[in-house]
Every structure is written in C-alpha cells, then in structure tokens.
Amino acid sequence: MSIKPSYVAMSLEDAICSVSRAMKTSCLIDESTEVPKAFTVVKNRLPLVLDILTSIKTKFTEHAEVHLQLQKMADECHPFGRQLYLLLETATPDPDEKRSFIERYRTVVNDSDRIECVMKKMLMCLEAVVKVPLIDEDQWNELKAALKELKTTPASIENTLSGYIFNNYSTGIQPIHLGEGHLSINPGNGPQIITPSGGTFHFTPSVMT
Numbered sequence: 088m089s090i091k092p093s094y095v096a097m098s099l100e101d102a103i104c105s106v107s108r109a110m111k112t113s114c115l116i117d118e119s120t121e122v123p124k125a126f127t128v129v130k131n132r133l134p135l136v137l138d139i140l141t142s143i144k145t146k147f148t149e150h151a152e153v154h155l156q157l158q159k160m161a162d163e164c165h166p167f168g169r170q171l172y173l174l175l176e177t178a179t180p181d182p183d184e185k186r187s188f189i190e191r192y193r194t195v196v197n198d199s200d201r202i203e204c205v206m207k208k209m210l211m212c213l214e215a216v217v218k219v220p221l222i223d224e225d226q227w228n229e230l231k232a233a234l235k236e237l238k239t240t241p242a243s244i245e246n247t248l249s250g251y252i253f254n255n256y257s258t259g260i261q262p263i264h265l266g267e268g269h270l271s272i273n274p275g276n277g278p279q280i281i282t283p284s285g286g287t288f289h290f291t292p293s294v295m296t
Contacts, residue, residue: 090154098161099144105168115179120188122178125203125243132233142222160216167209174202207237
C-alpha cells in the first residue's frame with residue numbers, strides 16, 4: 088500500500104512539534120522541586136527523540152517501502168509527546184499553584200501513563216520501525232541505551248490504584264457492593280420479593296384453616 092510522501096511529512100512534523108514542546112517544558116522544571124529520577128531521565132532523552140524524528144524527516148523520501156510504517160509511528164509518537172508535555176508541566180513553576188508537585192502529578196497520571204511509561208512506549212515505537220540508514224549508528228545505539236535505562240528507572244509514583252479495605256466492628260451484617268446495578272438486602276426472616284421491571288405486586292390473601 089503506497090502513501091503520499093506529503094502525508095508522512097505532515098505526521099512527522101506533528102510528532103516533532105509535540106516532542107519539541109515537551110522538551111522545552113522539561114527545561115523549565117523548577118530545580119528546587121524534588122522530582123523523581125524518571126523526570127530527569129525523560130528530560131535527558133527527549134533531545135534524542137527529537138534528533139531521530141528530524142533525521143527521519145530529512146531522509147524518508149528515499150525509502151518508500153517504509154512510508155506507511157513511518158506514518159503510523161509518527162502518528163503514535165504525536166500523542167506521546169503531548170502526554171509528556173502535560174506530565175512535565177506539573178513540575179514547572181507556577182506562582183498561582185498552591186498544590187505540591189506530587190499532588191499536581193497525581194491529577195494527570197495513572198499507572199499506565201506514568202512519565203517513564205509514556206517515554207518507554209515512545210522509544211519502543213521508534214525502535215520497532217526506525218533503522219539505519221534512516222538514522223545513523225550512533226543514534227541507533229543511543230536509542231537502545233535509552234530504552235535499557237527506562238526499563239530500570241524507578242517508578243515516578245507508587246501504584247495509584249489502591250484496593251479497598253472494609254472493617255466491620257459490630258456483630259451485624261456488612262453489605263458491600265462495588266459493581267454495577269442494584270443491591271437488594273433482606274436482613275430479616277421474611278420473604279424478599281424483587282422485580283427488576285417495576286409495576287404493581289398483587290398478592291393472594293392467606294387462607295385461614
């Protein structure tokens with residue numbers, strides 16, 4: 088399947104712009120803020136990503152056989168760059184912001200989108216498609232080294248999805264319902280009649296004998 092080179096160029100340009108924005112934001116990180124090591128690792132590796140994407144943009148026209156893969160790769164890198172920008176922004180100074188860095192970070196992150204995870208996804212996306220001669224040997228080796236570093240970088244934040252703990256200090260029942268739908272409870276001895284469709288119940292009086 089062929090694709091117009093202009094489409095590939097546009098996708099690459101979008102990816103370059105988002106990564107460039109993230110890189111500029113990383114330079115604004117408040118040095119007084121004790122950010123996790125992952126932030127520093129990402130900051131130091133963003134120039135490599137930008138160099139690789141720029142190198143591809145200048146050379147891809149000579150490699151029509153990978154145009155489609157390059158466009159898909161660039162389209163995936165674009166949102167990764169934006170995610171990194173939003174995550175890095177939580178560590179930049181803001182005189183109107185009263186929350187701590189970690190509080191701001193928690194509002195925009197979840198377990199699958201921690202800053203080190205997003206960066207690793209983007210590097211893996213590049214590694215899967217980009218090869219020499221689209222980039223040079225030094226860039227390729229640095230890409231492999233960056234991936235290795237990200238895989239051993241400590242998590243920037245602990246698991247944000249905590250479990251539930253339910254305590255019952257009395258002798259009664261403890262109804263718990265974490266799913267969807269209704270929960271009907273009958274703690275007594277009488278019958279419990281339930282209809283999911285609503286409407287009127289009609290009961291036959293009991294016969295005295």
